[in-house]
Amino acid sequence: xxxxxxxxxxxxxxxxxxxxxxxxxxxxxxxxxxxxxxxxxxxxxxxxxxxxxxxxxxxxxxxxxxxxxxxxxxxxxxxxxxxxxxxxxxxxxxxxxxxxxxxxxxxxxxxxxxxxxxxxxxxxxxxxxxxxxxxxxxxxxxxxxxxxxxxxxxxxxxxxxxxxxxxxxxxxxxxxxxxx
Amino acid sequence: xxxxxxxxxxxxxxxxxxxxxxxxxxxxxxxxxxxxxxxxxxxxxxxxxxxxxxxxxxxxxxxxxxxxxxxxxxxxxxxxxxxxxxxxxxxxxxxxxxxxxxxxxxxxxxxxxxxxxxxxxxxxxxxxxxxxxxxxxxxxxxxxx
Numbered sequence: 001x002x003x004x005x006x007x008x009x010x011x012x013x014x015x016x017x018x019x020x021x022x023x024x025x026x027x028x029x030x031x032x033x034x035x036x037x038x039x040x041x042x043x044x045x046x047x048x049x050x051x052x053x054x055x056x057x058x059x060x061x062x063x064x065x066x067x068x069x070x071x072x073x074x075x076x077x078x079x080x081x082x083x084x085x086x087x088x089x090x091x092x093x094x095x096x097x098x099x100x101x102x103x104x105x106x107x108x109x110x111x112x113x114x115x116x117x118x119x120x121x122x123x124x125x126x127x128x129x130x131x132x133x134x135x136x137x138x139x140x141x142x143x144x145x146x147x148x149x150x151x152x153x154x155x156x157x158x159x160x161x162x163x164x165x166x167x168x169x170x171x172x173x174x175x176x177x178x179x180x
Numbered sequence: 181x182x183x184x185x186x187x188x189x190x191x192x193x194x195x196x197x198x199x200x201x202x203x204x205x206x207x208x209x210x211x212x213x214x215x216x217x218x219x220x221x222x223x224x225x226x227x228x229x230x231x232x233x234x235x236x237x238x239x240x241x242x243x244x245x246x247x248x249x250x251x252x253x254x255x256x257x258x259x260x261x262x263x264x265x266x267x268x269x270x271x272x273x274x275x276x277x278x279x280x281x282x283x284x285x286x287x288x289x290x291x292x293x294x295x296x297x298x299x300x301x302x303x304x305x306x307x308x309x310x311x312x313x314x315x316x317x318x319x320x321x322x323x324x325x
Contacts, residue, residue, distance in 0.1 A: 053297065054291070057286050057290040058286055058291070060256050060257055060282075061256075061283075062282070065257070066238070067257045141191075141259075142257045142258055173223075
């Protein structure tokens with residue numbers, strides 16, 4: 001049996017502008033629908049979570065990555081394989097906590113914000129918060145509870161964009177119903 | 181050479197899909213009972229295998245066979261389990277079980293936003309694709325003894 005190899009990362013390349021602009025339209029609409037930025041942030045995170053829950057399956061099917069044995073390996077796969085596959089960028093991994101349960105992803109250029117300038121009245125909006133949800137949702141499906149948030153954002157005048165990831169706990173296997 | 185049947189379980193033990201081709205003996209219990217029994221056994225084998233292994237394992241539980249049939253097991257890191265029963269002459273089919281996951285389950289269930297991921301799969305398209313894929317396999321034979 002020869003494995004089909006035509007489903008690699010290269011097969012479905014398309015312009016990221018369509019994605020960026022669609023995302024922009026989504027954020028714009030949410031800002032109209034909700035009164036305050038906190039609610040928009042929450043909705044973006046929630047949508048991202050729902051995407052992540054499904055995206056992880058696509059990722060595992062395409063990359064053939066096995067189970068990660070520690071958080072460092074997880075960080076590597078996220079930065080070097082997953083970000084590359086879906087956003088075409090490779091963030092750098094830095095700022096490990098001494099316990100090895102926290103690290104930062106530094107994004108040189110965030111593809112979601114290519115054409116964006118934050119107006120002054122949206123200072124608390126976390127524009128790319130969808131990404132946090134995606135990361136949290138997909139890691140939850142491989143049994144890792146992780147806290148994800150933006151620590152720095154070029155949209156807010158920081159020099160880089162930084163996503164901070166904190167490992168909370170391993171999610172244990174569920175026993176099937178009715179078994180002990 | 182023949183394929184008897186196929187189960188797909190999710191990470192919580194729900195049977196997402198079941199289909200059978202050449203199964204001449206039924207379990208004599210309801211299907212729901214059978215799924216639970218099957219999942220319970222797989223769950224136990226998994227933990228048995230990982231506790232009994234004298235070395236660190238990479239893939240864990242892969243298959244078992246009796247005098248009459250062979251059960252093939254494939255689990256993704258996200259906990260989706262693909263289980264196929266065949267006759268004894270079939271070798272390792274890890275690639276094929278991975279294909280079922282990646283080109284059929286992911287393509288026609290995960291990427292279909294209207295398919296819930298935690299309930300039995302209703303999609304006709306998924307069933308049709310799976311059935312034709314299985315029937316195209318070289319070791320599928322409808323008239324196997």
